[in-house]
Amino acid sequence: MKQVVWTIAGSDSGGGAGIQADIKAMQSFGVHGCTAITALTAQNSLGVEALNPISTEVIESQLLALEHDMKAAVIKIGMLANVQQIQLVSEHIKHYQSTWSVPPLVVYDPVAIASSGDLLTEEDTVSAIKECLLPLVDVITPNTHETQLLTGVYLIGPSAVREAAAKLQSWGAKAVVIKGGHWDYPSGYCIDYCIDGSTDGGSEYWLGNEKIQTPHSHGTGCSMASVIAACLAKQYPLKDAFILAKAYINQGLKAAVRYGEGIGPVAQTCFPENLDDYPQVIEAGSWLADELDFDAPNEFTMAAGFPACESKQLGLYAVVDTVDWLEKCLAQGIKTVQLRMKQGTERELDDAVAAAVMLGKKYDGHVYINDHWQLAIKHGAYGVHLGQEDLLEANLVAIKEAGLRLGLSTHGFYEMLRAHNYRPSYMAFGAIYPTTTKDMTGQIQGLEKLKHFVPLMSDYPTVAIGGIDLARASEVAATGVGSVAVVRAITEASDYQQAIAELQMAINSDG
Known part of the structure; x- marks a missing residue:
């Protein structure tokens, strides 16, 4: 049987983000996506025209139905439209983690601002997120705007990124992925960051690639978080889920097509098979690391381009x-x-x-x-x-x-x-x-x-x-x-x- 992944999120009537993007991205990685819808948005490529939260009773009925018959390996959470929804979902997650024989992992994508710039959540939800939800989260995946909104840390360099991630971890999140699509540092590059607190002492990972020039990027955040959730459901380690999700987004941005008169959606494609779509692992000795002012370990000597073997068939x-x-x-x-x-x-x-x-x-x-x-x-x-x-x-x-x-x-x-x-x-x-x-x-x-x-x-x-x-x-x-x-x-x-x-x-x- 395929692994089951839930997405608890809002519906995008334009089809580019929300649960629509989640299901497509999950299917690209061979897992079965189930949904609990938290809001019905009226939106198109030009922006969000209306946000209609679903009642907590209706959300709960969806969650109860899924729990009864289709328990999840991973639960991906997207837009929660108000404090009541955050409290309800948190209560259910807490119940799953304490009673299921195999507790689900939780990936939370804190949908605050869409690519078009529209605010998608009420302002008073931030404190509820910190108090109720973050202590239950295994991986939180904010973009730079959402990171600054939640932590109050302005992301002006690598040290600030680490500081913001540490704050999110101090509130309970075990691992943090900060998506760098809106962060133009160094200029012309997209830098993404991950800190995994589940490893001994914590491990951090930096990825970088040249920015892919396209205006059609609606749904990138939802899709990236959903790929991470799918990979975790398949028992990939987080660092692999992180790099595969980034490669999937790069591939989708290159294939993005405009629908409507505004911002088109990232393309939902397939497992990334082209090396050109994968980001560079940033580590000491690379020029991107120098641009980011990374400290090189003592005695470290970087070299590349070693002599070739006589044949590719050893x-x-x-x-x-x-x-x-x-x-x-x-x-x-x-x-x-x-x-x-x-x-x-x-x-x-x-x-x-x-x-x-x-x-x-x-x-x-x-x-x-x-x-x-x-x-x-x-x-x-x-x-x-x-x-x-x-x-x-x-x-x-x-x-x-x-x-x-x-x-x-x-x-x-x-x-x-x-x-x-x-x-x-x-x-x-x-x-x-x-x-x-x-x-x-x-x-x-x-x-x-x-x-x-x-x-x-x-x-x-x-x-x-x-x-x-x-x-x-x-x-x-x-x-x-x-x-x-x-x-x-x-x-x-x-x-x-x-x-x-x-x-x-x-x-x-x-x-």
Whole structure:
């Protein structure tokens, strides 16, 4: 069954925003949208002519009907037209969160001002939002106007954005997404911000892209929040929901069409498959980060554009933890092998890397060293493989200048776009399936996501890793990924030579 997402929001008679936009955006991401309508607006492309709030009795009847038969994984809240509606919806949300076996996540898009500039809520609702609703909200998604209206913080730079987000979190919201469509800083760019308080210590994410020049942007806020809700319902992490929602909006703005004489709606399209529609992940070392005056971590050395691999089809990729296993794999004709040693004295690691590099030359193979980039440089390895957590610690300039290839791990869409900043030699996607080699809780990608990753990163050799065995190798290779990495499928096989031969056959027959 598809995941169910509710939208509690107003109806836009012009079809560009409100529940009309919500349902279309949700359907684009494969979830089933249900509605509880809070207001009937009389509006068209020129503006809002009338706002007709629905009675609390009618809203409650909608919510009771949905709760009885179609409980939601995520509830997206849009326009609440008055204090009574805010109180009613808050009471119901509180009830769901305390009584449902799987409490719903709540995404709140505080509809205050439409793109046309019309005020859509009564002024006395702000205090009720802070007191009743925000303590129940998992993600709040205001635009810059709505952020300033709620917090009183004028968004004149990154520090002010962080200050406003902290205020919203202090009132109860676990995570904040501030949409930057109305914020022209730096000039000509759209910058969006997310702070996720559900992670240890909180994690912040900045996205940026050139402004898409179109007047037809009605419904962007509703649509972006709805995509976030849909992605959360599909158990995507918030950072992935954030970047996918932004790519979806960019795609829709480029395809927007004018209806009527005023502001047309953002186009409701499909899952974003074009890399050009995705924003840039802003991090230290990028020019957008410099424009925003981000502080670079100590010793951080940004580098991009690493040497290319000989082919985009790396084939069977063995990941092993000993030099003995590395030689066994190379001797059986595996061309791409990674030495992943997590333990050992400094001398043992040095000797192992030196031996691995020599074996690579002996068997004409491509040996990558996991993590130990200094030793990889010292001994002239073919390449080094790093995780996302290593990017701020490793000397990327030294790796590049030494001529080493760089492979990067990614876990989801956000990390994939972050890795793209570095233009690595190849990109690895994982974990495709659950694995016992490391704790990948919340990071299982599955074939559905892999089928999106591969075409988006078609300029790179791509590698799938995590829980892949012989039974799964063919279906993984059928996604078009250029390489399938295995760990236990070789080292724990009763006959490793036969296992390698069968894996090679499975991958090559469908790759």
